[in-house]
Each structure stands twice: as structure tokens, then as C-alpha cells.
Amino acid sequence: MLRNLYNWTMALAARKSAAWWLAIIAFVESSFFLVPADVLFVPMVLAKPRRAYLYATIATVASVLGGVLGWLIGHYAFETIARPVLTFYGKLDTFDSLAASVDWKTMLILLVTSGLAHLPPIKVVTILSGVAGFSLPLFILSAIIARGARFFALAWLLNTYGEEMRHFIEKRLKIISALAAAGLIGVYAVYMLH
Template sequence: MAITSKSSKAWFERINGSKNMLWLLGTLSFLETIILPIPIELILIPLMAANRQRIWLLATVTTAGCLIASLVGYGVGMLLFQSIGMWFIELMGWQESYQFFQTFFNQYGFAAILAIGILPIPFQIAMITAGLSGYSVLLFTLAVLIARGLRYYGLAWLVSRFGHRVLMLWKRHALLTSVVGGVIVLLIVLGLQVLTSQVM
């Protein structure tokens, strides 16, 4: 464990001290959104705590990396579902999650993308499903920006207030916070949809 800890610390210090830190963070965010099973928060929170003067820039770069990756996933769903999309879902063992989200998405659309952007469900499923269905790319982009913006800018605010302690809190309560946050956002959006339909 000591070796792992030392190597992780050295890796973090290498990224933190690099003049290309922002590019590295954006690339990690892109890869995490596309395929990496490691949460970006594990590196993002310490980086934010060590660079509070650039904390909002770090949140912006992370959100941008996620957005670009989301649009790539959308394109895979729209153009390459039968070849790459289906193969990727089967490779990751997400068949049940994909079927569940398809039903969820068909019923709620925009709200479903918002919720899965916060809930601990693989976001790749939302990207591929939205592209496959021909869902509006503008609405998809907006949903990604809101969902991931809440996630990363929310972390930036917490780190600006509480510093390194946020990482410990995140490790303890990430699942519960994600579920609660996803449910709240879903209820708000659905409530707005109901109000809009009544007004119209």
C-alpha cells in the first residue's frame, strides 16, 4: 500500500507541476467520460485544493473535456451503433443498464439525460442512446452542460470552502449525494414539464 500511495502522490505532483496541467486534466476528463472506470474526482479534488486561484478554470476544463467526449459518444450512437456502440455496451456488461435507460429516456428525454449525468449510472449509455434516437444535439449538449456543470462547479465551490476535506467526504458520501442530487434534478425538471404542459 505504501508503494501505491507513493506512486499516486508522485503522479499527482507530476500533473500538478506540469505546465500542461489543464490539457492533462481535460484529457483525463475526456477519457473518464468515454471509457476510464476511475472517477475524475480522485484527481480533480486534490488539484482544486492545490490550485484554489484557478479552481473555476479547473472546473471549466473538466466540464469541457466531458462535453467533447459526450458529443463523440453521441456520434457513435448516431452513426456507429450497430458496430461500435453495441460492441462497447456488451464489452462493459451494460446490457441491463442500457435497456433500463432506453425506457427511461423514451419517457423523459431531457430530464433522463440530466439525471444520468448526476446519478452513478454509466453516462456512456446516455450518450449512445441520445445519438441513436436522433435526439436534438443542442438539447443533449445543454443537458450535459447542466448535469456535469452542477457536478464539477459544485465540487469547486465545496473545495473553495472546505479544502482537502472534500475528498474524504466525497469518498464517503459520493453514491448517496449522486442519488439524492439526481432525484432532485429529475423532480425539478419533471415539475417544470408539467407546469409547461398546463400553461400550453
Template sequence: MRLFAPLYERALRWARHRHAPRYLAALSFAESSFFPVPPDVMLAPMALANPQQAWRLAWLTTWTSVLGGLAGYLIGWLAMASIEPWLLASRYAAPYQQAMTWFQTWGVWAVFIAGFSPIPYKVFTIAAGALAMPLLPFTLASLVGRGARFFLVAALMRWGGARMEPLLRRHIDRIGWAVVAVVAVGATLTYALR
């Protein structure tokens, strides 16, 4: 089933738009606090389309993600009592409980790990605020964890450059379904281990 190829083509068109960095910054900020789409879906094609801009795009994505994480932290810190009933009734209930367990087990390291986990990062930012985690360690862990993730994506796209685009185009549906399978397995394991 060709689901990812049309999305990939659209992402490549958006990546070449003159306002694409603004859209990437907005997406990155929103994803860290309330929006469900990760910025990798824009960062990867943008870095692929403009390999010479890959590091700048990774920095932009990192900093706006950290700022969005601080907004998520504020949501958890100021509004947890109001949003907790909704959160516990939503599809984020199990990830939220898992994030709380990770914070109890690993403390601030959970924020770093969150950058690479199948649990949405916004769940960790809101949970950190709800737990009133010290702000400086939270911010530093966010900067390192998110930066590591986004610079890895940018590095892979920069390394692959123009020669990677036709290869990705040919195999994007297989890659997309493989990522879905990995996320599903990760989510299942996360749920089973709680």
C-alpha cells in the same frame, strides 16, 4: 481496508504535475464517451491543491466533458448497430436500458439528470445518439448538467481549501467506501425500478 488512501495520495501528486490540466481534459473527454473513470477523481484533488484555479478547472472539465459527450453521441448515432450486441452483453446492458427508459420518460431532461446519476454518463451520450436526440438540446443539457456537477465539486474543494486536505487524508477510506455504498445502492435501486 486502506484502499483509497494510496489512490488519494497518487491523485494529489498527479494534481500538482505541470501537465495535470491536460490529463484532466483528456480524462474528462474520454469518460463522456468510452472510459470508465469519472473526472471527479482528478478534479477534486486538483481544485484542493490549487483552490485559486478551481473555477478554471471546473470550466475545463465541463467543456471537455461536453465535447466527449458529443463524441459519445456520434458513437451512438453512427455505430449503434455495430456496438449494440457488445453493449447488451456487457455490464452496461442494464444501465443502457435504464437510460433508454429515462429518455422515453423525461426526454432531454435525462441528459441533465445523468450528470448526477449512478449510471455512467457515457451510457447516456451513446443512447442519445442512438435515439437521434436533437443535438442542440442534448448539448445544452450536457453543458448545464455536467457544469453543475463539476462546479459543485470545485466549489466544495475551494471552500475547504488547505484546511480540508488533512481532514480528507484522515477520512478518505471511510469516504471512499461510503461512495461505493451509495453507488451500489443507487445501482440496485435503478435496476429494481426498471
């Protein structure tokens, strides 16, 4: 299944419409969609390394705009929109535990960690920021920095080590996926226990 998904995203990454799909996925990921933009971003950069920084810019801008939508949903429409979305994805308990202990410093840390490493998921943090009334200008600035750092660092790595990285990924796709999932779960568990 992973191999089929990888092949599908590599084929999609080579299409003329790939940049639009990247923008759409990066936008919806930040407010309500479960799949991270990296699923399309990485194969797009591997397929066309010369466009790495253009793709990073598209992903960053779309992700920040999607984050603003998440903030607006949390601030103005939590009960009607956010609660059902969080319930659907099984994130309402995570949200409630975060909301009970959040201040502006914690919110800023969560924005940075979710922007860089998806921990906790970015959509949870964007909605939480709106519910908590976190400053929208500071929210936008931190999202630009965190999401931009993530996408531009990935763009640099993939642009610099593209073919080697591609062969490495293709040979070890299952192992890489399992290790990445285990690492993310471990970091998230440590974060939630503190």
C-alpha cells in the same frame, strides 16, 4: 490501495500537465472510459485552489465534447463501436433496459442525473441519446448545465473549504469511499426499481 491512488492523483495534480490530463479524462469519461474525471479534478483543486474555476471550465468543456462524441457513436456507429464498449464494461443490459423505456423527457432526466451524479453512468446516457435520436442541441445544452453544475459546485466547495476538506478526506479516505459507493449503489438501485 486507496491511499496509493490518492497520493498518485495528488502528485499528478501538481504537475504542469495536469490540466491536459484532466481534459483528456473528462473527454473520454463521457463516451467510453470508466474512471470519472473527479478522480483527478478533486486533487487538482485541492492542490491549487486558486485554479478551481479554471479546472471546472476545462472539465466541463471536455466532458461536453466527450458527450457529443458519445452521442455521435450512438447515433452513427452503435453496432460497430458502442455495443462492444458497453459489453466490455458490462453495461449492455443497463443500456438495453433504458433504451426500451426511453422518451425525450426520460432522456432529459437521465442526462441531468448522469451529469450531476453519474447515475446511470454518463457514457451509457450519451450513447443512448444518440441511439434514441435525442436532439443534439438540447443534448449539448443539458450537458453544459448538468456537467457544469457538478464541476463548478465541486470547485466552489473545494475552493471554499479546501484545506479543511483535504484533511477530512485524508483522515477518512476509506470510510468516505465506502459511503460514497454505498450511496451511489443505493440511489441507482432505487432509480432502476421505479
